[in-house]
Amino acid sequence: MLQLSNITVSLQGSRILRGVNLTVPERSLVCLMGRNGVGKTTTLKSIVGLIKTDTGSVKLAGTELMGMAPDARARQGIGYVPQGRDIFPHLTVWENLKIGLVVHGVRNVEPVERVLELFPILKEFLQRKGGVLSGGQQQQLAMARALLTNPKILILDEPTEGIQPNIIDLIGDTLVKIKKEGKISILLVEQYLDFCLSVGDSFYIMDRGAVVAEGPIAHLNDDVVKKHLTV
Ligand SMILES: Nc1ncnc2c1ncn2[C@@H]1O[C@H](COP(=O)(O)OP(=O)(O)OP(=O)(O)O)[C@@H](O)[C@H]1O
Ligand SMILES: [Mg+2]
Numbered sequence: 001m002l003q004l005s006n007i008t009v010s011l012q013g014s015r016i017l018r019g020v021n022l023t024v025p026e027r028s029l030v031c032l033m034g035r036n037g038v039g040k041t042t043t044l045k046s047i048v049g050l051i052k053t054d055t056g057s058v059k060l061a062g063t064e065l066m067g068m069a070p071d072a073r074a075r076q077g078i079g080y081v082p083q084g085r086d087i088f089p090h091l092t093v094w095e096n097l098k099i100g101l102v103v104h105g106v107r108n109v110e111p112v113e114r115v116l117e118l119f120p121i122l123k124e125f126l127q128r129k130g131g132v133l134s135g136g137q138q139q140q141l142a143m144a145r146a147l148l149t150n151p152k153i154l155i156l157d158e159p160t161e162g163i164q165p166n167i168i169d170l171i172g173d174t175l176v177k178i179k180k181e182g183k184i185s186i187l188l189v190e191q192y193l194d195f196c197l198s199v200g201d202s203f204y205i206m207d208r209g210a211v212v213a214e215g216p217i218a219h220l221n222d223d224v225v226k227k228h229l230t231v
Contacts, residue, residue, distance in 0.1 A: 007056035079151030089131025136167030
């Protein structure tokens, strides 16, 4: 579904990504892990088109995305939920969702109804301002907005960061549900190990700009964690 080959990125003269290779198969949820500052967000930004890459290829369902602007990549089927969520605090939940539709030229609201089924809390709060929602609710709003673009792959950057445990479970359940519906693959950057173990099918671990370990989630054992993830 999504295939990254040999992605290299330099920022302000230093090499941030050193040849990242990563594949997200169809109908699967892949966790991208690693300590702070190893290049996880930079990898996602290279996929979405928010950063200039030096070399490499990003293919989505066989189509090369390199050289395309972020909005063109979104139309190809990339749905992105950035780290820190990035919703509009002064717009209502409904307006935040509508922006997702407008950007993609969708006129009817049927997709909104469908996506809101996944997030009942948002349905209740449609007229509230985004800024007054809790962190977990904002995360759900950002996910809903990304889903409205009808993506082939949903890319999330640390969705559990700063969110209370019961909402983390809810978000995990929702991701698994989305994946099981079979139309959307998921790439998740995540530092919370238990979350990856409960929702992931496979994992990649990065260190200093490169992938240093990968495999099915069952192989993410104590040795691997100790070697690559504990600080
Ligand atoms: N605009 C920039 N200019 C220069 N260096 C940058 C820039 N953005 C990020 N970096 C550096 O690139 C490296 C990778 O950053 P990145 O944000 O991809 O890490 P990360 O794995 O997502 O970290 P975290 O877990 O803290 O979110 C870091 O060393 C960071 O300091
Ligand atoms: Mg990051």
